[in-house]
Amino acid sequence: MKKLSALVLACAAAAVAAPAAAQFAKPEDAIKYRQSAMFLMQQNFGRVAAMASGRAPFDAKVASDSAAAAEFISRLPWAAYGEGTDKGRDNRAKPEIWSDKAKFNDYAEKMQAEMVKLNAAAKTGSLDTIKTAVGGVGGACKTCHDAFRKD
């Protein structure tokens, strides 16, 4: 367990430190980029969450692969929220993303840290451990969506 915690912290640091130096040709591309990343993340996380809630049979390998994908992709959307990317393609970003950037970044980093925990949990192969981590990710998603995503 100590080993796991150390790994989680190490990975969390790496995730949070991931650079956001993406460049986009136009705002439309940035919006499509973050929407694509969110969709891939949601699909992969959803697969693990379905197992955690009993809606799908537990498959440790699928859970592990899906959590790894969700964790990796959780680092990607943020570079695509640059100034001027509120318009250009239909999207649900609230203006608060840019007016309260510190809070947005904080929520984004918390979600990434929860994804790192989920990835580590999925690697243990223990459904109970995964259930706890799924709750953490789900909470972090909801907190951010409630504050920064239009209905």
Add this chain to the structure above:
Amino acid sequence: MKKLSALVLACAAAAVAAPAAAQFAKPEDAIKYRQSAMFLMQQNFGRVAAMASGRAPFDAKVASDSAAAAEFISRLPWAAYGEGTDKGRDNRAKPEIWSDKAKFNDYAEKMQAEMVKLNAAAKTGSLDTIKTAVGGVGGACKTCHDAFRKD
């Protein structure tokens, strides 16, 4: 260089062996999933390709991060080409994807192997090495698109 080749081969094997046990609620989701993955891959690869061609200044860190993202994401689209996912959302998949699955899978695996090489090349920080690898990826993309993607 020997070390690099060994790494490339090891990673290529891992990539090709990556499981495709994704499940989608409906064909529309599968199509959106592969389109999202292709877009993220194209954007990340495009960033490296722009440096390789001189259209963007070389930034070793951005190149390395972008290549790593492109390589990871290159494993994802294939699980979303299941039977019955030719329709459900506007898309450019040719019927040959399902009628000539062996060739499609072969092209998909070749592209992933080129992405592994690109990721390794980007980690060297050598623009010349990256240029060669960008050519390999670009060729693999084109070969598959020519055969399996509608104009």
